[in-house]
Amino acid sequence: MSPGTLAAGGAAPPVERQRRKAGKGASKQLLGILGIIGFLGTWELIPRLGLIDERFLPPASEVIAALVVDFGLTAFWVAVGETMKAWFLGLLMAVAAAVLLGFIIGSSDFLRKATNSTIEFLRPIPSVALIPLAVLLFGVKIESSLLLIVYASFWQVLIQVLYGVADVDMVANNTAKTYGLGRLARIRYVVFPTALPYLMTGVRLAAAVALVLAITAELVIGSPGLGREIALAQSGGAISGMYALVLATGLIGVLINMLMRQIEKRILGWHSSIRSEVIV
Amino acid sequence: MQPDATEANTEATLSVRGLKKVYQTDGGDVEAVRNLTFDLRAGELACLVGPSGSGKTTLLKCISGLMAPTEGEVLLDGKRVTGPPKKMAVVFQEYGRSLFPWMRVRDNVELPLKNQGVPKGERDRLVDDALEAVGLSHVPRSYPWQLSGGMQQRVAIARAIAYQPEVLLMDEPFAAVDAQTRADLEDLIRVVWKKLGVTVLFVTHDIDESVYLGERVIILSSSPTVIQEDIQIDLPADRDQLNTRSLPRFTELRHHVYEQIQLAKKGHRPAAATSGGAGTE
Amino acid sequence: MQPDATEANTEATLSVRGLKKVYQTDGGDVEAVRNLTFDLRAGELACLVGPSGSGKTTLLKCISGLMAPTEGEVLLDGKRVTGPPKKMAVVFQEYGRSLFPWMRVRDNVELPLKNQGVPKGERDRLVDDALEAVGLSHVPRSYPWQLSGGMQQRVAIARAIAYQPEVLLMDEPFAAVDAQTRADLEDLIRVVWKKLGVTVLFVTHDIDESVYLGERVIILSSSPTVIQEDIQIDLPADRDQLNTRSLPRFTELRHHVYEQIQLAKKGHRPAAATSGGAGTE
Amino acid sequence: MRTARNIGYILGLPVLLVLVWWLSTLGSVNFFVPKPADLVETFGEVWFGERFFSDVLPSLGRLVVGVAAAILIGVVGGVLIGSVRWLRALLEPTLEFFRAIPPPVLVPVLMLLMGITDSMKVMVIISGCVWPVLLNTIEGVRAVDPVLSDSAHTYGISGWARVRYLVLPSASPQIMAGVRQSLSLGLILMVISEMFASSSGLGFTIVQFQRSFAIPEMWSGIVVLGLLGVAMSFIFQWAERNILRWYHGQKEVENAA
Amino acid sequence: ACGSGSPSSTGGGTAPATGGGEEGLTKVSVGVIPIVDCAPIYLGDKQGFFKEEGLELDIQTATGGAAIVPGVVSGSFDFAFSNLISVMVAKDKGLDLKFVANGASTTGEEGKDIGGVVVPAGSDIQSAKDLAGKTVSVNNLSNIGDTTIKSVIEKDGGDPSGVKFVEVAFPDAPAALANKQVDAAWILEPFLSKAVDEGGTVVSSNFVEMSPELDIAGYFTKGDTISGKADLTEKFTRAMNKSLEYAQEHPDEVREIVGTYTKIDEATRAKMILPRYRVEFDEGAFKTLGDAAAKYGTLSTAPSADDLLP
Ligand SMILES: Nc1ncnc2c1ncn2[C@@H]1O[C@H](COP(=O)(O)OP(=O)(O)OP(=O)(O)O)[C@@H](O)[C@H]1O
Ligand SMILES: Nc1ncnc2c1ncn2[C@@H]1O[C@H](COP(=O)(O)OP(=O)(O)OP(=O)(O)O)[C@@H](O)[C@H]1O
Ligand SMILES: O=[N+]([O-])[O-]
Ligand SMILES: [Mg+2]
């Protein structure tokens, strides 16, 4: 492990690092692409070697071809747009609500204790069990998807925020207290930055959950979007078309994560999980 | 001593009365501080010395309202301290953790002022002066973790000075800086103290420093802690590193403090304290 | 000096050659160390002094292989250091953060030995001795965060001593302890050094301490750092706190070091270093 | 006294909410929103009896296996990915890809691979629960205090010992946050895994109630899920308090004010 | 186009409603499932039958059955398409629902119906009664699939209580069958034709065997709509009936329009068996179905045709 450890967490000579700096981002992306190629290769081989019948799992190349065809269709982009709209609005509402409640609950011992049992009760209730309620309230429109998305991703963020708020360094907090920073100012200057890494992880988790739920809601309820397209492809027996849409879903997931990483790097430059990439 | 104490109380800015602190741990109770009583007059500069683990940090945390004493109380301007009082600045022993890693040096120093609503112009002046005074005007845009230990400690000091507190508590604030810087900072503290008339309680391990700096030196016994001795430092008010330290009286006082700490470390306890704390023995 | 250096190299345990360290920050490059070259013989005890921010911690991190130098190299027993070498112990300046908060004091001290596969019986003896030596045998079951600053620092020292390293690097290890404990620990280091024949590089801000402790004192200039001076301490090998410190030679050396640091702080740089580092200017 | 207060904390808000619910259903007759009394009655009828053994217990079994496996995979994978930079770069996009695939879409594929079996359902649970543990572990591992990491490094603590004594404990608060998330996610996925290609189980039963408009029964099933969630969470919080004793101790002591 | 002047056309003098201005139209939202059975409403919309009645159709697709009934109850849909059993169940549970038009019915031809139980080549299952003790997949449990299959098994002399039903969606059923995860699969078109092409054998045309006149699905609404918007309901029923007749007479147009709202490819569409579209419900078959559902426990009591059918 020793050489590996060195390369990973140890002393990469800065000279090299400097040289690598330009190449680093590129080589990182290269590795990521390599990983994806490996995955696609495996997928291609499984049906080709007859491990699974091609009728049920078409080879990657066929699915990619179907996806390329999709790329040329406006209907596809309309569906993507619907899904992304539901995703974004749902995530936004969930994060806003969770951050607000998380900081309020997290910074009061009383509220934290008093809400614990209720939170734990509500959290594991599957969004899908709320489908009748959603449809009852909103029909098969985007609002139904939103209800399910917000409900599912809200808890992801809330829990992370609660943990983050609990992780505040008391020396830092006490320092702030003695300098007369009030509760709000401390939240702004101490609690928020401490909870930020947790929050970002929560948002990243929630972003994925929101996408999953957007697709699921469209799939099960039939509100417009990629999920409904998947259901249509499935019930129409268009297997390659279905996998192509699933592939598209996964790609959106990857893009969303890349975006989140970028945002994270922007606002968490001081945090040791990010810093360690630069210094150690 | 009784009448003296009550009289002192009326003009005292800071009163510590019968302070006791017991920590509860899974290995049983730890009596860190047994019984501390003393007063600081407004504008007094007192140094606190005592063996490692004698409860200096504990005492400072109680005074700054960050920790509730097990028994006894702390009064500030006659009012009982229950939370961090306004216009008090504390420089913590754990300087590395008391700076916000997500803010640059300048922002760290500026934050308390900003929070108080000090107007931008004055804020800038105060921050610049403070950074200048601790010799850090060249790194305002660095993050704390990009600084050396001594520099971090000086940022914490700059933050306290810029804040212009009425009471200043410092817990071994010069532990990580070199001898020359230390001397400069000692003089800085005296200048600030004189200029602002601030009440200072200064924890140090350096006996010379306590004598050079303080108007008064409070010596703590080893844990469970009582006051070993409380000495008035009758050196001239104008001090300078070369002359003051070579005064015969300086050497005398220095020796006295040294001996008392030696005694404290050996477990010797002052008669008064022993009788005072007799009930708890 | 050239022949001297190569000759020294053969018997040197630790060689620092042309070491340069530049930190990259978003505010531009910071040249912390410009050019350092020196050797430590096996079993030598050297103290390193220099202004705050002069790169002492940086140097120690390079020597311990935790950080790669920008230029130059560190050799240990003739081999280039690329990662933390075996049998080297480091006491970090940020003692509070170098202890494992999830382990009790005893486990913290024991861990490196356990990791090395030292048998239980011997391990227990080493740990007990080390804790005893730093005056902490009464708190083995406490967690580090239940200790005072000075006590935490002593745990870190105990861990280093119990480890019985061949090379010991210490970064202001006594910054947080009181004067008396400090004196005791100084003597402890000399005893350990003599007994184990360990090579010690000791960073301190206390000039007296550097002269009292070291066989040699290396003075760094202010940043970007070169060696200001390298002094042999010709005091008797057997030292004691009272007598050694009152020797006239002690006072002389002390003065000399003091002056050099004063010069360093004022930005004066030795002629040799300036010419030596001319290429980089 | 102390237990009384704890019970107050646990029951206070729920009682309040039930009261609000009761008041708001006093007059109305919404087919989809049952009255509290009806729900309580239905609850007893539906869940105390044979169904407990035929539907609830098997589901719980799969849930426990799935969550346990997810935690194991998440922690081991997280430590590896978090500490080996090239591995992280290699796998991150692919993992993100899988994370974005909705479990209902995965079910048919897993069915192909594993058949309509319990292990297929367990796989569905794993495929969803693993992410919070994995991501949190990766972040926790990356955030190890550099001074602490240096200390371990210089004392030659590397390889497994480094993981055992440094990486895992230091990341454990964050790992625990992930575990907590995955517990409730596990319940959700248990339901999803039984929504397709199934004929028994707690999730199946609830969906069946939903489809057959047995609305009070459906809500009673949702209540069962909630109660299971609370029970799991309390067990978890108890375990966490023991595993993270040092962490909470440290916080509490610093928080003594 | 040859049947455009069908007998049931009641358009009379108001036929060219298209020119009458879009504003005058009443909006009506209908929840449907994107399957072949719903082709008539799309076709009727295209032919302008609804506009002739002054209705502007808003067809909303809900992918599964889950959203349909709540959608009607909440008023999101004025009318919706559902299979008979689902509506019977909802009615049984106390929801006031009623059919307003027929939807799709069995072809009545054994072996050439829109649904059937398929076994893989070489299976020892010969007829319905052999299904006893086997694992059979249906799309939804306690619904029209298992109810009809059970009743068919019993008719055939087998024991329906021994069948183990599992849920597998129609698209996934051929794979489950091929991988021997189920012994038999109940499959609807277009997957049924595919499964047969791939070597499967239909051992039971369960709808036909239950009753050659069985109606499978219809359009329904809630009681409030029928009483409160009688006019609207009548208009919808009229237009719907017209559409059903039109669809029955123009199978090629059905095959074509299915391509617009599903992803079934052209070759499959050309080959698949279409359901029968007709206006009248068969009350006898309805009763048979309802009784069976009550008997096997899907319903608490057998439904009455008067309450449910138009
Ligand atoms: N959180 C705690 N839990 C238990 N014991 C504690 C805790 N904090 C401090 N103590 C104990 O209280 C005593 C006094 O500690 P304190 O930190 O006040 O000492 P100090 O005088 O500041 O020492 P130093 O000069 O080393 O910083 C010590 O024995 C210490 O072990
Ligand atoms: N991570 C970093 N990023 C950027 N600059 C750094 C970093 N670490 C140290 N420096 C800079 O390098 C110089 C030397 O720092 P170092 O910590 O080695 O000093 P030091 O001699 O140990 O000081 P002290 O006695 O105060 O501990 C300082 O100017 C500091 O600001
Ligand atoms: O909440 N979910 O149904 O995934
Ligand atoms: Mg202290």
Ligand SMILES: [Mg+2]
């Ligand atoms: Mg340093």
